Amino acid sequence: MIELLRRLILLAGACAAAWLWWDSPVTLISVRRPDFAMEYARKYGERKYAFMGAIEHGRELIRKTTDPGGIAEFRKRTLSSRFIDPPARDLAPWVDSIDAALKGQGPAAPRTAKEQVFFLPEEPPIDLFLPGIKKIYGGASWLNSYSTVAGRDLEFRYHPEPRDSAAPAWLLYPQRGQAWIWLLAALAVYFLLPRAARRSSVRHDPIPITALDLAGATIAAFFFALPLFVHDSNTDAVDDIFGGAGISWLVSAFVALLMMSNARRAAFGITVADTGLRLSRLTGNRDIAFGEIASVTPIDDGAERLGLQLRLTSGETIDLKWAGLMNFASLLDILWRTGYYRPGVMR
Amino acid sequence: MNVSSGLGGQTCPECGAVSSAQSQFCGQCGAGFPDPSPEHQWMISIPMLDNRFMLYDLVKLLFWTGLIIAILMFVMLAAFGPGHDFLESYFQLMRMFAYVLAGFAVMFLAIMLLFFGNRYRTGFTVDRNGVGWSSLMSRSKWANRAAVVAGILAAKPGVAGAGLLAQSQEQGIVEWDEIRKLKFYPALCTISVMNSWRVVIRLNCTPENYPAIADTLKRKATKAAIQILGLMLSLLISASQRGAQ
Numbered sequence: 001m002i003e004l005l006r007r008l009i010l011l012a013g014a015c016a017a018a019w020l021w022w023d024s025p026v027t028l029i030s031v032r033r034p035d036f037a038m039e040y041a042r043k044y045g046e047r048k049y050a051f052m053g054a055i056e057h058g059r060e061l062i063r064k065t066t067d068p069g070g071i072a073e074f075r076k077r078t079l080s081s082r083f084i085d086p087p088a089r090d091l092a093p094w095v096d097s098i099d100a101a102l103k104g105q106g107p108a109a110p111r112t113a114k115e116q117v118f119f120l121p122e123e124p125p126i127d128l129f130l131p132g133i134k135k136i137y138g139g140a141s142w143l144n145s146y147s148t149v150a151g152r153d154l155e156f157r158y159h160p161e162p163r164d165s166a167a168p169a170w171l172l173y174p175q176r177g178q179a180w181i182w183l184l185a186a187l188a189v190y191f192l193l194p195r196a197a198r199r200s201s202v203r204h205d206p207i208p209i210t211a212l213d214l215a216g217a218t219i220a221a222f223f224f225a226l227p228l229f230v231h232d233s234n235t236d237a238v239d240d241i242f243g244g245a246g247i248s249w250l251v252s253a254f255v256a257l258l259m260m261s262n263a264r265r266a267a268f269g270i271t272v273a274d275t276g277l278r279l280s281r282l283t284g285n286r287d288i289a290f291g292e293i294a295s296v297t298p299i300d301d302g303a304e305r306l307g308l309q310l311r312l313t314s315g316e317t318i319d320l321k322w323a324g325l326m327n328f329a330s331l332l333d334i335l336w337r338t339g340y341y342r343p344g345v346m347r
Numbered sequence: 348m349n350v351s352s353g354l355g356g357q358t359c360p361e362c363g364a365v366s367s368a369q370s371q372f373c374g375q376c377g378a379g380f381p382d383p384s385p386e387h388q389w390m391i392s393i394p395m396l397d398n399r400f401m402l403y404d405l406v407k408l409l410f411w412t413g414l415i416i417a418i419l420m421f422v423m424l425a426a427f428g429p430g431h432d433f434l435e436s437y438f439q440l441m442r443m444f445a446y447v448l449a450g451f452a453v454m455f456l457a458i459m460l461l462f463f464g465n466r467y468r469t470g471f472t473v474d475r476n477g478v479g480w481s482s483l484m485s486r487s488k489w490a491n492r493a494a495v496v497a498g499i500l501a502a503k504p505g506v507a508g509a510g511l512l513a514q515s516q517e518q519g520i521v522e523w524d525e526i527r528k529l530k531f532y533p534a535l536c537t538i539s540v541m542n543s544w545r546v547v548i549r550l551n552c553t554p555e556n557y558p559a560i561a562d563t564l565k566r567k568a569t570k571a572a573i574q575i576l577g578l579m580l581s582l583l584i585s586a587s588q589r590g591a592q
Contacts, residue, residue, distance in 0.1 A: 186583035205535060207399040219453060258460070265397060304390045304468070305553055322392040323466070326534045 003263040003282060006193045007213060011256050013186020016219045017236060018225035020175035020182060028235045029133065029161040030116035031098055031124050034155040036075040042066035044068045075153070083157070084132030084147040087125065092150035094125055099152075114166040116157065133158050161232045195266070201330045202233070202270040208324075209266050216259040263333065272319070272334045277320070288312070296341040308332075308341065385474035387560050390480045390483060392466040393551045395459040400549050401535065405455055409448050416444055463487070471550055473563055477525070478540055480548055481518035488517060521547045524575055531561055538564060 047060055049238040068074065100106035101117045111117050119126040130149060136145040141345045145156045159165040169176070189255055190213070195206070227245030233235040264282050276289035292326045294313045299306045299321065307321035308331075322328040335341035358365055364375035394400050424437050459465060463484065472479040482488065491513040498507025521540055525547070530539040536557040538550040552560050 204397060205399055208397045208402050211399075211402050212396060215452075215456065301392075305555065306392070313557060322536075322554050323392060325399045328536070329533070329557065332554050 001282065002193055003267040004260060005064075006190050006266075007194075007259045007263050010186050010190040010213065010217045011220055011259065013182050013189070014221035015224045015252075016182035017186075018180040018221045018228060020179040022225060022228035022234060024172050024176045025120055025162055026175075026235050027072050027121050028118055028159040028165055028167055029121055029130070030118045030157045030159065030165065030167070031126075032116045032155050032157070033099065033102065034078075034153050035037075036078065037071050038066075039078075040071045040074045061257070079146045079148070079153070082136050082142050082145045084129055084136070084145050086147050086149045087128040089125065089128070090150075091125055095150045095152050095154065098154070110168060111171060113168050116166065118165070118167040120171070129156060153274050163232055177250065188266055201272040202325050202327050204265040204268060204324050205326050206266070209262055213259060216255055217261065220252045220255040220259070223248045223255065265324070271329055272330050274334075277331075277334075288318075290338050290340070293340055296335055308335070383470045386563050387473040387556060388471070389553065389556055390468060390470040391551050391553060392468045395463055395465050395467055396456065397465070399535070400539075401459070405452065409452055413444070413448055416439070417441060419442070455516075462490070469551070471552075473550075473560060477520050477522035478550065478564070479518070479520040480549060482516075488514075519548070523567050523570070529564055529568055533557065533561070540564075 044063060044065070047056055049056060052060070053293065069077070097106050097108045098117050101108035101112045102115060104112065108117055112117065121130050132147070133156050136142050137160075143158050143160075145158070147154050159167070165172075169255065197206050226248045227237040227240065228234050230241060231245065240246070241249070267280060267282040269280040271280070276287060277291070279286045279288065288310070292312050292314070293309045293310055297309050297311070298308050299319060304321065306321065307328075310318040310320065312318070320331070332341065359373035359375060362373060362376040364373055365546060366374045375538075393401075422441050424433060424440070432458040440513055463486070467487070468483040470481045470483050491510050493544075494510030495507050495514070496510075498504065498510055521542070525542050526540055527543045530541065530546075532538070536552045537563060538552065538557075539546045540548045540550060550560065
């Protein structure tokens with residue numbers, strides 16, 4: 001059972017690491033100070049390009065023949081369409097911290113990227129604005145909304161797909177630092193747990209078993225992580241369990257099952273002693289005294305010899321196939337010395 | 348292959364000429380006759396995934412492929428690529444190639460497991476000519492032929508070539524004088540037969556026949572090495588005698 005446990009822990013560690021690596025918030029909110037003057041100039045300013053196409057000429061014509069009003073009017077117009085009433089709290093220090101962060105100062109500075117300060121939706125005081133942001137987004141799918149707090153304009157941007165935003169990695173993937181710990185811990189347990197068949201004379205070659213376990217865990221973790229990578233968040237991936245994500249996780253589970261068959265091989269061993277044999281299997285050990293063995297016959301498949309069959313005095317038969325087993329000759333040797341088996345003509 | 352002529356002689360599989368039953372070579376064309384009584388002949392289903400040598404060969408193949416591509420890409424990018432972000436472009440390409448190699452590794456493992464059922468049945472012969480092997484997997488033979496046909500029909504010479512290459516490895520022989528080194532793995536009942544630069548074949552023996560085969564190989568390979576040494580010495584002596592005259 002220890003071999004099953006070893007592989008389950010390895011798989012769990014690899015999958016937990018993948019989960020934590022890709023774990024990201026479902027939504028994010030960013031805050032910036034809108035520059036209406038610049039926005040006004042961008043929208044309504046004179047276009048001076050070396051080469052102007054038909055669209056640019058058309059825009060220039062509209063600009064000259066219509067009156068967009070001044071910057072103050074533009075600001076008022078923009079705010080009024082997507083305005084969130086500010087909460088009845090003194091948020092001046094918070095707005096100060098936003099201003100400082102945008103200059104690369106203060107405790108909120110690490111949250112800044114591309115002139116935006118990023119927050120989780122549940123963080124105060126963003127949570128106070130969240131109903132308004134959601135209302136505007138829900139009404140017309142506007143991602144931007146505005147408010148005026150402590151006499152200063154703020155622009156909120158709703159990020160329903162945070163991984164496409166410019167948010168800093170530590171905020172976007174907050175668990176990545178832990179992911180390595182889980183993986184390393186699982187690997188440590190895998191290698192440090194005592195090996196069931198280590199003392200056996202005859203056992204499966206441990207090198208391919210270890211290589212396949214590690215390859216299997218990598219492949220299983222890959223197919224486990226694939227939906228987490230493809231979807232916008234782990235929660236979205238879980239919601240897609242009856243779709244592509246479910247198929248990918250089925251493949252992962254299949255690979256995990258193959259690893260469990262490796263556990264069967266790893267646990268198998270035959271300890272040869274002067275008085276009898278000890279068979280180690282996944283389910284436990286079994287001692288067979290030589291006196292219990294009635295006969296030993298070869299197992300042949302046509303012209304190919306596959307191993308030996310022990311027939312016990314109780315009538316029970318035990319097949320011992322030598323494919324992949326190391327040191328099988330030691331078993332043949334003891335069976336020959338005790339008179340149970342005479343190796344046949346060399347094939 | 349039946350080479351007996353039925354008249355106490357043996358028919359050459361190459362030219363059809365009849366030679367005496369004791370002949371090792373055809374008197375007409377010089378082709379070698381197969382040994383009618385090989386010292387050892389056995390068949391074995393070799394485990395694939397739980398075989399350290401198979402996994403080692405797979406890793407070696409992927410490593411060398413990766414290394415050659417890495418060097419080629421480095422040279423090509425250095426010669427023709429953008430100068431300013433050379434390293435970035437190089438590592439981007441290498442990352443993509445690493446994904447491709449990882450995909451190949453998974454594909455190979457899946458083929459071993461699902462197509463071959465994790466067993467490859469092979470027949471081995473140790474006789475007077477050398478160490479021979481032949482694939483006894485009908486599905487692998489069919490796959491090789493199917494690859495050739497599919498490659499021709501789809502006008503993909505690479506696929507057809509791969510099929511032909513695989514077909515050429517279905518059986519073979521390493522003659523005694525080609526063997527330069529033998530590596531023995533008694534616990535795994537395996538013997539690596541190497542020529543001057545690589546492992547040509549790994550003999551997977553059964554626990555029953557391994558000691559006898561290991562003895563034969565040691566004996567025969569030593570004898571062949573002594574013969575080669577003798578031949579070289581006699582050539583050297585005759586060359587020096589000519590030089591003296």
